[in-house]
Amino acid sequence: MPRFLTMIRIDEQTLPGQEPDPGFGERAAALFEEINKAGVMRETHGLLPTAEGTRLTWSDGKISTTDGPFTETKEVVGGYAITETRDKAEAVEWTRRFLEIHPEHWTVSAEVRQIEEG
Numbered sequence: 001m002p003r004f005l006t007m008i009r010i011d012e013q014t015l016p017g018q019e020p021d022p023g024f025g026e027r028a029a030a031l032f033e034e035i036n037k038a039g040v041m042r043e044t045h046g047l048l049p050t051a052e053g054t055r056l057t058w059s060d061g062k063i064s065t066t067d068g069p070f071t072e073t074k075e076v077v078g079g080y081a082i083t084e085t086r087d088k089a090e091a092v093e094w095t096r097r098f099l100e101i102h103p104e105h106w107t108v109s110a111e112v113r114q115i116e117e118g
Helices: 024-037 088-100
Strands: 003-011 041-046 054-059 062-067 075-084 108-114
Touching (some): 003 088, 024 041, 088 108
16 A cells, blocks of 8 residues: 655744634544554654754755745645555545644645655
């Protein structure tokens, strides 16, 4: 079965001030229990803020490094999941369900990409 990487994108400038509603943790736990029972989740984690990261760029034959935060970027990857599903449609469906458990006042997006095997 194909594997998919889902990158969860957030606006790091606005999200920290937005608290989740009281039911968010319960909804997340229920969804993660369901996805684990379905046997499709391989790995998932949130990421530390970009202030803790370093960006490396290869350009004109040289490496440059920039320490975070990366304030020039509106959306950053805030977490990821690796799933193994029948097809892309199933991976997209799990991702849709994950986005829907978030508070309505949050803006969260996701990109689902198949992992190149072999």
